[in-house]
Amino acid sequence: MHRYFTYKGRLLGVMATRRALKAVLIDLSGTLHIEDTAVPGAQDALSRLRQSSVAVKFVTNTTKECKRNLLERLQSLNFDIKETEIFTSLTAARSLVEQRQLRPLLLVEDSALEDFSGMETSEPNAVVIGLAPDQFNYQTMNDAFRLLVEGAPLIAIHKARYYRRKDGLALGPGPFVAGLEYAADCHATVVGKPQGRFFLQALQDMDCAPEEALMIGDDARDDVEGAQNSGMLGILVRTGKYRVGDEGKINPPPYLTCDSFPEAVDHILLHLLHQT
Amino acid sequence: MAAPSWEDSVKSLKGVILDMCGVLYDAGEGGGTPIPGSVEAVKRLKASDLKLRFCTNETQATREKFVAKLQRMGFLISVPEVFSPSPAAVAILKERGLRPHLLVHDDVVPEFDSVEKTNPNCVVIGDAAEKFSYQNLNAAFRVLVGLEKPLLFSLGRGKYYREGDGLNLDVGVYMKALEYACDTEAEVVGKPAPTFFQKVLDDMGIPPHEALMIGDDLVNDVGGAQVCGMKGVQVRTGKYRPSDEKHPTVMADGYVNNLAEAVDTILKLRGQ
DSSP states (O other), X not given: OEEEEEETTEEEEEEESOOOOOEEEEOOBTTTEETTEEOTTHHHHHHHHHHSSOEEEEEEOOSSOOHHHHHHHHHHTTOOOOGXXXXXXXXXXXXXXXXXXXXXXXXXXXXXXXXXXXXXXXSOOEEEEOSOTTTOSHHHHHHHHHHHHTXXXXXXXXXXXXXXXXXXXXXXXXXXXXXXXXXXXXXXXEOSTTOHHHHHHHHGGGOOOGGGEXXXXXXXXIIIIHHHHTTOEEEEESSTTOOTTGGGGSSSXXXXXXXXXXXXXXXXXXXXXXXX | OOOOHHHHTGGGOOEEEEOOBTTTXXXXXXXXXXXXXHHHHHHHXXXXXXXXXXXOOOOSSOHHHHHHHHHHTTOXXXXXXXXXXXXXXXXXXXHTTOOEEEESXXXXXXXXXTSOOSSOSEEEEOXXXXXXXXXXXXXXXXXXHTSSSOOEEEEOOOXXXXXXXXXXXXXXXXXXXXXXXXXOOOEXXXXXXXXXXXXXXXXXXXXXXXXXXXXXXXXXXXXXXXHTTOEEEEXXXXXXXXXXXXXXXXXXXXXXXXXXXXXXXXXXXXXX
16 A cells, blocks of 8 residues: 655655654754754644654764754754754764774864764774864875875765855865875765665664654755665755755655645654554 | 886887976975985986976976976976976966966965966966865865856876875865865866876977886876876886785886886987
């Protein structure tokens, strides 16, 4: 059996028979809030979602904000969130480094170092690279390169080309990762969204298969496509970085595209909590 | 064992092109030091019947200052014999009426004195070394994304070079970074661009199969020259790494321990 979701006569998504939803992954910036403003109704919608049977986790590609900073911002916007529910690309990088027992040279901003506290970083044998303008000076880039050329693995928090800052566009970590890959003839292991590994890691402690999970985000490629490629459902919201037509840029298209986070929650509560 | 293929062609050789850093001298504190035997090797080539040119991707100094440095090291060399990317880039910019935003080493800026730079409509990137900061790269990026079609010129595309005890990142790495950021492909001025090698050949007035390139960079010196129809020999000095001899796509026509050994072989085979 399939269920078809339509809006004003347009087919939005097709859902095969599936188990009831167990977990919802939620993007932060652009989905719950835009800079220092919450998406209207998002706090309420989160509360309603929490009253249902699903578990929630907040997943984000950040390379310069430790969990504590993210949490403080969300709490100041009156979101009901706990630190343990936040899973970031920094968390993913740390767990990969621990799993491989590496000693990383950390090219991350000071504000992100907290998430790596307690790690062994002397005599580094790996390079972890995030968005770290202060570290992207010639000397530090050379230090990183000299490790890579001796065979140290390169771990990238993510590979975004650029991002929008208040004063205009600014380079993301991607260009620096691409440069180091070229220099040392190597391929970075990317740990953030849209890597399948990232979504699966986020579910790890939730006792939940990908087919029982759903991702809500404003980035068609990084949030929705990434999640859907790893077996989850993906809902694209038309807030944050969303641009008209984004839903058509990925194949298969998003399971659902809706105006904002509260609308996505309504859909979940109405349609996805019971086995179909 | 058969002689390496390049030795067969030595007799019909009319000209030799030498890379400079890593072949003539090693970069390092105080401008660097000559590689043992190289000063004498250049002298012997000059005294032979072979034409000699120098071809460098050096973009940390003007050609004049660079040549003066080599003369102080004892090399018999003059400015017109040296081909470097900056003058070639200036010619292209003028020809196409382009106004560059420069991300280059301070010492090479004077090469671009004669070029209009206000309201830039392209970016020229060279080996800016310490000037490769996030801020400077970002400034270049903003010029590029502000253009209808990003236009990026890279003075060479080297990955790294040896300086003192360590390897340092070269311009190619930052070219790649900007290419990735803007989803574009740079136009390379300098080695390994075929037009760059062709200019050197034109200046010597010989066809590519009568020329030999000697360099320490397998891809840009040797591979670049081979694409143009020249023979390419790699020296085991400078940035040479043993893994170069097992490179997946470029195979040199021969390897020599250093320039002195290459010149010895050439002159011996030619009976000089």
